[in-house]
């Protein structure tokens with residue numbers, strides 16, 4: 001097998017029979033899921049369906065499921081949340097470099113900021129950035145670590161519609177260039193279809209629909225299938 005083919009098919013995340021309950025209430029109910037290296041996957045589901053719970057488990061942030069052998073994930077994982085989580089008392093470049101060492105770290109940090117369109121803002125304070133800029137900085141902080149897996153939990157949820165569209169372009173471009181596996185949690189069906197090559201719908205604690213997206217095909221087809229899976233009627237009359 002050619003090396004690039006192998007890289008695309010090897011699962012970077014492997015989940016078998018993963019369950020998670022809180023106070024006797026089951027949120028994830030025996031999830032089976034492989035995320036191949038380099039694939040861009042979106043995870044849709046109603047509020048409270050367990051999307052963030054699954055993402056946190058994969059990120060290793062949920063000690064309730066850690067270490068039970070049902071989940072393997074790569075070592076180099078970056079997570080982006082709805083708010084940038086930049087440290088307000090550190091300048092933008094220092095935020096990007098946080099925890100990084102090595103001689104070329106600063107150079108890489110500057111390059112990452114340039115890549116997300118923040119070249120020249122290295123010495124700004126996070127409080128001086130707009131919401132979109134702060135999310136760009138958060139993306140730079142993630143990418144500079146060269147993650148095998150990028151987990152994003154509604155990263156554009158707090159942005160206005162125009163900024164959101166620009167961020168979609170940016171994220172897709174960054175993904176093409178760096179090719180981490182991406183798992184994007186979103187409640188936005190269109191965002192999922194525009195960005196991802198595969199869309200999962202989480203329902204009743206399981207993956208209810210697993211849909212491959214062909215970007216050459218009309219988006220409406222996918223939209224209807226996903227809305228139906230989510231039990232949403234589009235026409236408000």
Ligand SMILES: Nc1ncnc2c1ncn2[C@@H]1O[C@H](COP(=O)(O)OP(=O)(O)OP(=O)(O)O)[C@@H](O)[C@H]1O
Nearest residue numbers: 022023027045046047048049050051052053054187
């Ligand atoms: N640490 C916790 N303790 C108790 N219950 C929790 C905890 N974390 C999540 N839950 C519950 O698990 C369910 C799923 O939550 P989760 O945040 O994963 O949903 P979600 O699909 O990401 O929702 P949203 O789209 O609203 O962000 C919710 O009912 C939530 O209250």
